[in-house]
Amino acid sequence: MTELLNNAYNTESFRESGHKLVNLLADYLDEALTSPENQKVLPWLIPEKQLDKWRKHLKSEISIEDTFKEIIENSIHIHNPKYIGHQVSAPLPLSALADLLGNFLNNGQAIYEMGPVSQAMERIVIEWISAKLNLSEKAEGILTSGGTIGNLTALLAARQAKSDFDIWNSGVLNHKLAFMVSEHSHYSVERAVKIMGLGEIGLIKVKVDEKFRIDVSNLENSFNEANENGTKIIGLIANACTTAAGTYDFLDEIGDFCNSHKIWFHVDAAHGAAASLSEKYKYLLKGIEKADSVVLDFHKMFMVPALTTAVIFKNPEHSYQTFAQKAEYLLNKEHSWFNGANRTMECTKIMLSLRVYMALHAYGDKLFTDFVETTYKRAEEFAELIKETKNFELLFEPQSNIVCFRYIPEGINSEEKLNAINAEIRKKLTEDGTFYIVQTKLNNKIYLRTTIMNPFTKISDLKKLLGLITIMS
Numbered sequence: 419m420t421e422l423l424n425n426a427y428n429t430e431s432f433r434e435s436g437h438k439l440v441n442l443l444a445d446y447l448d449e450a451l452t453s454p455e456n457q458k459v460l461p462w463l464i465p466e467k468q469l470d471k472w473r474k475h476l477k478s479e480i481s482i483e484d485t486f487k488e489i490i491e492n493s494i495h496i497h498n499p500k501y502i503g504h505q506v507s508a509p510l511p512l513s514a515l516a517d518l519l520g521n522f523l524n525n526g527q528a529i530y531e532m533g534p535v536s537q538a539m540e541r542i543v544i545e546w547i548s549a550k551l552n553l554s555e556k557a558e559g560i561l562t563s564g565g566t567i568g569n570l571t572a573l574l575a576a577r578q579a580k581s582d583f584d585i586w587n588s589g590v591l592n593h594k595l596a597f598m599v600s601e602h603s604h605y606s607v608e609r610a611v612k613i614m615g616l617g618e619i620g621l622i623k624v625k626v627d628e629k630f631r632i633d634v635s636n637l638e639n640s641f642n643e644a645n646e647n648g649t650k651i652i653g654l655i656a657n658a659c660t661t662a663a664g665t666y667d668f669l670d671e672i673g674d675f676c677n678s679h680k681i682w683f684h685v686d687a688a689h690g691a692a693a694s695l696s697e698k699y700k701y702l703l704k705g706i707e708k709a710d711s712v713v714l715d716f717h718k719m720f721m722v723p724a725l726t727t728a729v730i731f732k733n734p735e736h737s738y739q740t741f742a743q744k745a746e747y748l749l750n751k752e753h754s755w756f757n758g759a760n761r762t763m764e765c766t767k768i769m770l771s772l773r774v775y776m777a778l779h780a781y782g783d784k785l786f787t788d789f790v791e792t793t794y795k796r797a798e799e800f801a802e803l804i805k806e807t808k809n810f811e812l813l814f815e816p817q818s819n820i821v822c823f824r825y826i827p828e829g830i831n832s833e834e835k836l837n838a839i840n841a842e843i844r845k846k847l848t849e850d851g852t853f854y855i856v857q858t859k860l861n862n863k864i865y866l867r868t869t870i871m872n873p874f875t876k877i878s879d880l881k882k883l884l885g886l887i888t889i890m891s
């Protein structure tokens with residue numbers, strides 16, 4: 419045993435550094451919530467300078483505590499109420515602590531004995547959310563690392579279930595299989611289809627309405643057209659909700675369409691599944707119970723750290739068929755819910771379930787209800803504010819906590835100029851760092867896109883954002 423190894427595992431240093439880190443994070447959270455104006459959301463540095471900084475740091479003698487501080491200072495501050503950018507949650511302190519616990523225990527979960535607690539908790543978390551989504555009592559699923567992998571996992575199951583040959587072993591060559599996808603599906607859906615080897619012909623893009631929801635009246639046409647071209651449609655992917663504009667597809671009607679054609683119905687509810695926790699908003703998910711598979715990201719609307727994704731299957735059999743593989747030393751032929759690797763892309767997996775389970779245990783459903791209702795309502799209020807404020811145009815009334823708008827200065831009508839102005843605003847905002855928002859292009863128009871991910875974001879913060887944009891442009 420070397421002295422260095424001994425020192426690296428020293429229990430007293432661990433205790434000391436751990437206490438210091440928790441103190442730092444508690445102060446950091448306090449500042450973000452009580453005096454957010456003292457903190458730039460994004461301490462902007464160009465990538466080369468950032469790289470240079472950490473190259474120098476690596477060679478320095480800076481202490482562990484000061485390094486923790488520097489990491490915090492130079493990161494984007496998701497807990498600051500003026501962070502209203504991409505759909506990443508401001509994690510609950512308890513979920514972050516659960517993560518520390520899980521990372522330290524490092525129970526890998528590929529097979530039961532490598533993660534007995536987290537495997538049982540995973541089953542409980544999936545049962546809980548399946549019930550909220552009104553899925554069949556028999557539904558089963560798994561947790562995995564992100565919606566991107568989640569969508570791929572679900573579509574692999576769809577392909578296995580709906581192609582009438584043993585595709586896992588024979589491959590996809592010479593088979594024109596396709597999924598119907600919304601033009602507004604998240605890019606991970608197209609990526610999954612391409613990874614599966616279905617190519618461009620594997621994507622039948624269906625039309626959307628003026629709110630970027632699948633145009634249900636056009637589905638039959640798209641289906642027949644593809645069939646006539648010799649393509650076998652095996653499934654359809656609906657959004658709940660769309661990434662760019664936050665609108666929910668008509669799941670009920672789409673579910674009926676899929677059932678009538680006996681194709682797989684997958685709902686990408688990575689962002690919007692949380693509406694199921696609210697009596698007020700759960701109507702948005704009507705019909706989700708018809709889905710063969712559902713993906714949802716707990717790290718988006720459930721206040722837990724990334725990545726924590728659930729993939730749920732209406733028929734548990736399908737979850738086992740996804741990976742029809744043999745590995746005598748590890749994988750189990752029997753259908754055992756407690757052997758994770760049978761059903762996930764990952765072999766070793768971090769203890770994802772702890773993050774959700776701990777929050778559920780400590781606070782109950784109501785915490786998640788409060789979160790979704792607070793953030794969705796704030797988005798409605800923000801939309802009102804945009805409509806009332808001179809020179810701003812709201813894309814449309816939000817259905818979720820995603821709000822898109824643009825700045826239209828007086829006398830400017832050219833779409834090209836408006837695009838340039840709004841792209842410039844977003845660039846200036848990023849470099850300024852007081853707020854963090856993103857941009858998106860819809861119908862060839864650049865919109866500023868905000869997602870209210872923090873329940874502490876107040877309407878006064880959003881007023882300040884519009885004020886800053888007006889001053890900047």
Ligand SMILES: Cc1ncc(COP(=O)(O)O)c(C=O)c1O
Nearest residue numbers: 564565566604606661686688715
């Ligand atoms: C609808 C939708 N699906 C999938 C994803 C991908 O999720 P992840 O970033 O967890 O891989 C996103 C991410 O924003 C999304 O909005």
